Amino acid sequence: MLIFETNIEGAGFPKRGKVRDIYNAEDNLLIVATDRISAFDVILPSGIPDKGKVLTQISAFWFKEMEDIIPNHLISTSVSDLPHVFHSHRDELEGRIMLVKKAYPLPIECIVRGYITGSGWKDYKKTGSICGIPLPENLRESDRLDEPIFTPSTKAEEGHDENIVFNEAVRLVGMDTAQKVRDISISIYLRARQYAETRGILIADTKLEFGMLDGQLILIDEILTPDSSRFWPKDDYEPGRPQKSYDKQFVRDYLETLDWDKTPPAPELPEEIIEKTSHKYRSVLKQLVGADIDS
Secondary structure (H helix, E strand, O other), rough: OOOOOOOOOOOOOEEEEOOOOEEEEEEEEEEEEOOOOOEEEEEEOOOOOHHHHHHHHHHHHHHHHOOOOOOOOOOEOOHHOOOHHHHHHHHHHHHOOOEEEEEEOOOOOEEEEEOHHHHHHHHHHHHEOOOOOOOOOOOOOEEEEEEEEOOOEOOOOOOOOOOOOOOHHHHHHOHHHHHHHHHHHHHHHHHHHHHHHHHEEEEEEEEEEEEEEEEEEEEEEOOOOOOOOOEEEEHHOOOOOOOOOOOOOOHHHHOOOOOOOOOOOOOOHHHHHHHHHHHHHHHHHHHHOOOOOOO
């Protein structure tokens, strides 16, 4: 069943993000990962079957793996633990929900780059650095960096996030918090990268989000999914070119071949692209977690 959006009678109108529908659930929040997909900050009219379930199950796996580094907002992924109003929608929600604690999100996104690719590659070609961080000369596209780098960005309600230098992150959240999220983000990335390599996947970069709850810094949103990270097949890795990917870069690459100006409305995706993208998402779940989509 493809779920493009949810409307739970009696639960109030959800806040809709690019992918997630968010409901108040008494003192907590309910995050429903739909099968929507966005590219270039535009929601596409075509959904990707099982995508929301993949995102939820991968996030739940990583939240547990990182609990000793930092607490997180996840309470449960079971519909049985939700307020009663949601129970009649079990078939729609099962496998794609996270009941989470309410936190105050920090106004920055925390990006860790272990390989030079994407906007970082474009920045490096122009300036020899990424977000103001100087890098060695003569790096090739997709080269692995000697040490991962922390390159935060703003969080835009609409339009594109903007990369910022570390000092700007300090201005937005304070020196102590900026240093903490930098160090924690890099620790999470390094642990995840080491594990993923044993499963045949290279994690090129990832985006993390943090919030404050009762004065404590916690990890929120999603973590290390194909929507928030670049996953590359290890056995196909070759520096000096773009890499094949398990993430939605496949969809971006297809859209780049079209005469589309990357503003709404977005074009429909062909059935072949939808099927291949769904397969990529399910494959990364199988490789990372050793699990199939919950029925």
